[in-house]
Amino acid sequence: xxxxxxxxxxxxxxxxxxxxxxxxxxxxxxxxxxxxxxxxxxxxxxxxxxxxxxxxxxxxxxxxxxxxxxxxxxxxxxxxxxxxxxxxxxxxxxxxxxxxxxxxxxxxxxxxxxxxxxxxxxxxxxxxxxxxxxxxxxxxxxxxxxxxxxxxxxxxxxxxxxxxxxxxxxxxxxxxxxxxxxxxxxxxxxxxxxxxxxxxxxxxxxxxxxxxxxxxxxxxxxxxxxxxxxxxxxxxxxxxxxxxxxxxxxxxxxxxxxxxxxxxxxxxxxxxxxxxxxxxxxxxxxxxxxxxxxxxxxxxxxx
Amino acid sequence: xxxxxxxxxxxxxxxxxxxxxxxxxxxxxxxxxxxxxxxxxxxxxxxxxxxxxxxxxxxxxxxxxxxxxxxxxxxxxxxxxxxxxxxxxxxxxxxxxxxxxxxxxxxxxxxxxxxxxxxxxxxxxxxxxxxxxxxxxxxxxxxxxxxxxxxxxxxxxxxxxxxxxxxxxxxxxxxxxxxxxxxxxxxxxxxxxxxxxxxxxxxxxxxxxxxxxxxxxxxxxxxxxxxxxxxxxxxxxxxxxxxxxxxxxxxxxxxxxxxxxxxxxxxxxxxxxxxxxxxxxxxxxxxxxxxxxxxxxxxxxxxxxxxxxxxxxxxxxxxxxxxxxxxxxxxx
Numbered sequence: 253x254x255x256x257x258x259x260x261x262x263x264x265x266x267x268x269x270x271x272x273x274x275x276x277x278x279x280x281x282x283x284x285x286x287x288x289x290x291x292x293x294x295x296x297x298x299x300x301x302x303x304x305x306x307x308x309x310x311x312x313x314x315x316x317x318x319x320x321x322x323x324x325x326x327x328x329x330x331x332x333x334x335x336x337x338x339x340x341x342x343x344x345x346x347x348x349x350x351x352x353x354x355x356x357x358x359x360x361x362x363x364x365x366x367x368x369x370x371x372x373x374x375x376x377x378x379x380x381x382x383x384x385x386x387x388x389x390x391x392x393x394x395x396x397x398x399x400x401x402x403x404x405x406x407x408x409x410x411x412x413x414x415x416x417x418x419x420x421x422x423x424x425x426x427x428x429x430x431x432x433x434x435x436x437x438x439x440x441x442x443x444x445x446x447x448x449x450x451x452x453x454x455x456x457x458x459x460x461x462x463x464x465x466x467x468x469x470x471x472x473x474x475x476x477x478x479x480x481x482x483x484x485x486x487x488x489x490x491x492x493x494x495x496x497x498x499x500x501x502x503x504x505x506x507x508x509x510x511x512x513x514x515x516x517x518x519x520x521x522x523x524x525x526x527x528x529x530x531x532x533x534x535x536x537x538x539x540x541x542x543x544x545x546x547x548x549x550x551x552x553x554x555x
Numbered sequence: 556x557x558x559x560x561x562x563x564x565x566x567x568x569x570x571x572x573x574x575x576x577x578x579x580x581x582x583x584x585x586x587x588x589x590x591x592x593x594x595x596x597x598x599x600x601x602x603x604x605x606x607x608x609x610x611x612x613x614x615x616x617x618x619x620x621x622x623x624x625x626x627x628x629x630x631x632x633x634x635x636x637x638x639x640x641x642x643x644x645x646x647x648x649x650x651x652x653x654x655x656x657x658x659x660x661x662x663x664x665x666x667x668x669x670x671x672x673x674x675x676x677x678x679x680x681x682x683x684x685x686x687x688x689x690x691x692x693x694x695x696x697x698x699x700x701x702x703x704x705x706x707x708x709x710x711x712x713x714x715x716x717x718x719x720x721x722x723x724x725x726x727x728x729x730x731x732x733x734x735x736x737x738x739x740x741x742x743x744x745x746x747x748x749x750x751x752x753x754x755x756x757x758x759x760x761x762x763x764x765x766x767x768x769x770x771x772x773x774x775x776x777x778x779x780x781x782x783x784x785x786x787x788x789x790x791x792x793x794x795x796x797x798x799x800x801x802x803x804x805x806x807x808x809x810x811x812x813x814x815x816x817x818x819x820x821x822x823x824x825x826x827x828x829x830x831x832x833x834x835x836x837x838x839x840x841x842x843x844x845x846x847x848x849x850x851x852x853x854x855x856x857x858x859x860x861x862x863x864x865x866x867x868x869x870x871x872x873x874x875x876x877x878x879x880x881x882x883x884x885x886x887x
Contacts, residue, residue, distance in 0.1 A: 287674065289808075345855045352862030359815045362808050363854025370847040487685070487804060494678040525693045532682035532689075536668065539679055543671055 257398050259520045260513060265404050265473065267512020268411035272466040273489035274496070274504035275418060276459030282435030282499035283448075283455050285354055289361040290341055291463060292486020293368035296479060297337060298330040298464020299471045300376050305329050306384055306471075319387070330468050331461040338460030339453065341368075365482075372479040380478050383471040407469050414462060415505050422501050431455070435499055491535055497548025506547060582729060586722045594721040596837050598793065601728035602786055603829035607813035608735050608822065609782030614811065615820035615868075616748065617775045618755035620677035623684025624810050627780035629691060629802035630657040631787025636705035636797045637698055646711035646792045650785060657784025658777040665776045669769055684807050691799040704798030708791050724793050731789065735782060736822055743822075751775060752820070816857055818864025827865045831857075 273295055280288040305326040314322050345364040350357045391402040422428035433441040434451045442448050470485070471477050488511060496507025511531060518530035538546065586594045606628060613621045631653040638644045638652070668679045694701035710719040711727065718727050742748050750771045753761040762768050791797045809832050816831055817824025835853065839846040857865070 281674075287677075348859045349855075349862060352858070355815055355819070356858040356862040359812050360855045360858040362812060363851045363858070365851070366847055366854065367851030370844075370851060374844050374848065483804065487681075491678065491682070494675065498674060526689070529686050529689045529693075532686050535682050536679050539671060539675055540667055543675055545675075 254397050255520070258400075259516045261398065261400055261404060261408075263513035263516030264509060265407055265512070266515060267509035268408060268415075269466050269470055269473075269485070269508075270489045270492045270511050271505045271508025272411055272414060272462045273485055274493040274508045275415075275501065276463045277486075277490050278493040278496070278498055278501060278504040279431075279435075279455040279459050281493070282501070283431070283438070283451055284346070284350060284357075286346065286350060286357045287361065287490070288346075288459075289358070289486070290345075290364040290368055291459065292482030292484075292489070293365050293372070294334050294338060294460040294482075295463040295467045295470075295485055296477070296482035297368060297372055297467070298334045298460075299467030299477045299481075300372055300381070300479075301333055301464065302326040302330040302468030303376075303381055303383055303471055303477060306387065310384060310387075323387075327465050327468050330464040334464035334467075335457040335461040337368075338456045342452065342456040369479060369482060376479065378479065380476050383475045383477065385475060387472060403472060407473060410465075410469070414465065418458070418462070419502065419505070427454070432501075488531075491531070494545055495535055495538060497545030500545070500547050503545060503547035507545070510546075586725050591721040594725050596834065598721065598725050598728055600830055600833040601725070601732050602790055603809075603813060603833045604732050604826055605728065605735060605786040605789075606783055606810050607817070607825040607829045608732070608739060609779045609786065610810045611779075611814050611820065611822070611825050612739070612751075612782070613775050613779040614814050615825075616743070616751040616755065617772055618819075619772060619775065620673060621680045621776070621779070622677050622804075622807050622811060623680035623682070623687075624779070624783055625802040625804070625806035626680075626684035626687035627657045627661055627783040628787045628790075628806070629687050629797075629799070630660050630780070631784025632791040632797045632802070633691065633699060633705070633787075634784070635788040635791040636708050639708050639792075640705055641698075646709050646788065647713060650711075650788045653788040654781040654784040657787065658781035661776045661780030662773060665773060669772050669776070681804065681807070684802075684804060688799050688802050688804075691802070699799075702799060704796055706796045708795045708797070711792055718792075724789070728789055731785060735785075739822060747771065747774065755820075812854065816854070816864060818867035821864065821866050821868035824864050824866040824868065831865075 273291065276291045276294070277288060280286055280291070306322065309325070310322055317325070341364050345360050346357060349360045388403045388406065393400045393402065393405060420428075422431055430441070430446045431451050431454060433444065433446060434448060438448060441451075466485075467477075470481075489508065492507040492511040493504045494507070495511060496503025496505070514534055515527050515531050518527040522530055542548075585597065606624070609627075610621060610624045613619050613624070634653040634656040635646065635649045638649055639646060644652070664683055668676065671679055691699045691704075692702050699705065710717050712718065718724060750761065750766045753764075753766060754768050754771060758768055790801075813825060813828035813832050815828070817826070817828030831853075835850055836846055839849055842849060
């Protein structure tokens with residue numbers, strides 16, 4: 253029982269990474285019907301920026317602001333810089349293309365992904381980089397015999413906080429209603445006086461920022477980052493957003509968490525080597541029986 | 556363009572004899588002028604052309620988003636590798652067998668998911684491609700050799716003629732590409748090709764006029780996978796080894812780009828797209844680290860300035876007529 257619960261906690265940790273990245277995919281998809289292949293690379297870029305702050309600024313920042321100060325600076329610096337990168341990529345690579353249709357935008361997005369990935373390689377070099385190891389005290393909490401590390405607690409609290417805030421913005425505020433309306437039907441939303449450009453700006457700042465924060469958390473959790481890791485996480489997160497119903501914001505959160513838990517349980521009880529196969533088979537089965545994902549609405553295909 | 560409304564190679568030859576002769580002559584003379592290195596580059600251009608043609612059936616003709624095409628390519632390559640190294644089956648016998656294996660596999664895995672629309676089909680095919688790659692890494696029944704792959708694959712041979720030099724491989728792949736182009740052009744002109752294009756333009760209307768869209772979509776997947784299987788066979792024997800890292804998601808993405816950079820459903824477009832994907836990184840080799848950076852940038856610029864592709868197919872143009880349209884303009 254304890255083992256299952258511990259695996260569940262591990263699964264939720266990884267799942268919250270997937271969920272936070274999936275939010276970026278699903279928001280952009282909802283508004284533009286574009287699969288933003290560069291999103292996984294935003295995540296990697298954020299991870300590397302956080303690494304730079306933590307490695308090169310740690311001594312100075314710790315002396316002035318303490319441990320939590322360093323972490324906040326790293327997270328904020330990554331989030332803000334990547335939000336700016338997100339907007340730039342949207343302006344330069346996507347905006348000139350998406351009036352031509354969806355498929356050219358796919359190629360453009362792949363091009364942007366290759367570009368960012370290789371830019372990271374040129375800046376930081378092709379080798380693995382390691383996050384500083386003694387950043388968070390290596391403490392463990394024991395709750396009813398279940399072992400949780402302090403780092404996991406911080407990651408889980410932060411992820412759920414971020415998801416909660418995003419959920420509140422999107423579901424409860426007027427601007428959130430505008431985002432949802434745009435995702436539902438862009439043309440009609442524009443006719444109702446919603447500023448589509450503002451909505452696009454919103455999804456291309458918040459999505460990449462969430463990705464960057466996740467990148468820093470992944471760096472702290474696994475300690476090792478590489479310039480190609482965006483592909484793997486991006487693929488999983490994209491899978492998570494489709495599992496939940498692409499374009500649906502709560503769906504991405506649920507999909508990410510389910511994917512993480514399934515992956516961990518698969519690794520523990522089936523086989524570690526086959527866990528990803530297990531995840532993809534579940535995804536395909538879900539789509540065969542619920543073709544629009546778990547929380548996706550059934551919409552009539554426009555004729 | 557009016558003189559070429561009929562079908563048949565002859566019409567094309569009579570319409571554009573000089574250009575066709577020049578292209579064929581260039582392909583024939585090229586390998587005798589350059590070193591083995593450049594012949595090999597042209598060989599991989601041929602492999603990508605074949606892969607582009609195979610994905611073009613699914614994506615270009617029918618408009619189905621297939622992001623797992625590298626999986627079918629892998630099935631072909633591994634069928635060749637395993638049957639050749641374990642049972643000594645000759646490579647040329649395995650050429651149709653690999654195509655059959657990949658086609659059969661596509662039929663089995665695509666049957667239950669063919670009803671999915673657009674992006675949902677995309678993620679399912681992507682998942683299938685990943686499942687194949689991960690399965691190859693995990694070495695089921697000790698057949699696939701895990702992450703290292705399978706080594707020691709033979710050269711293709713007919714009697715005393717053994718294909719074992721760069722120049723012979725060059726001719727092998729380009730003969731296959733040439734045959735595929737002839738076949739696909741006549742397919743464009745057939746009932747099947749028209750049904751495919753109808754489904755791409757409007758599936759509901761196609762169904763309403765009595766086209767069994769499920770059947771035709773599956774047929775496209777099977778044919779596309781079969782052709783990718785052929786490419787896998789030649790690739791495996793050329794490299795003499797296969798490993799899972801040749802069949803990643805990135806490879807599927809590159810095939811997707813070949814079709815879109817050239818122009819959906821356009822056969823000359825596929826050749827241009829394949830040339831871009833295979834030659835560009837070679838041309839920019841002196842830039843070393845910045846090479847892929849420029850590659851990514853070029854992809855964005857291509858789509859910005861020619862969103863319909865480099866050589867788009869004219870709407871309604873089928874068969875050889877589509878080849879004659881060299882204005883590069885599309886009204887789609």
